[in-house]
Amino acid sequence: MKPAFRALLGLLAGLMTAVMIIALIETLGHKVWPLPAADGLNLRDPQVMAALMAKAPLGALASVVLAWCAGAASGAWIGFRLAGQPHARSVGLGVAGVIWLATGANLLAIPHPHWMMAGGLLGVPLSGWLVVRLLQARVASAQTPPSE
Template sequence: MFRTLLAVVLGTLAAGLAVAGVQALGHWLYPPPVEVDWRDRAAVTALIDSLPVAQLAFVPAAYAVGSFVGGFVGGTVSALHKRGAALAVGLVMLALVVVNFAMIPHPMWMVAAGVLVPLPLAWLGGRFAL
């Protein structure tokens, strides 16, 4: 049981690092404007509406990569509950995605992709860990 909990924690940390890495790549390719007040919801909404689709696609891509990596790590670390640990990481990622989309307005296609991606890719990562 302890090892499964450890697997979920380590998988979630690995997922977070993978998300940060993909988003850092996106910010390197498409630097965010400095003059935006990130606390102003209207300004953030206007910014997101003005961004190209390629730049916006890094967000669900980061969630996809993070979910896969997290599921893989969770499945690798867990001894008995590989798929369960991977899916638990996917559930944590799904919860974090929902919180992000609730706090920051996004186009509907990003919300759909972000919500549909974490569980299947975490499961797939767990399958690769077997």
């Protein structure tokens, strides 16, 4: 398979994996820590959303940040592994970058506590970078011939 095609497949599979992991963890988090009822409220009003976020349980909010970071990490892992060399690093970081941009868009669209903003904007790229770094080290050690 051509390297460019593998890179594209890795990117798409990494993004799909990231979105599925984020959705799964957020769903589980909201089942464990239900969000406040929003019946009849205008969820497009930033003040209403800010009030709902202020009432949300800490666990529900923390699970969202965990979901973002875990999604970026798992997506970067899948992207790296499927892309193969020479594009593995770029694809893994690219997946984390797209998730980081989506996190930023979410943070702009919905008012979040400052700690969630910091956790998302710092944790998402950091988790993706760490996974890529660990995988690079693993690949490098596997390619190093054993010393006698």
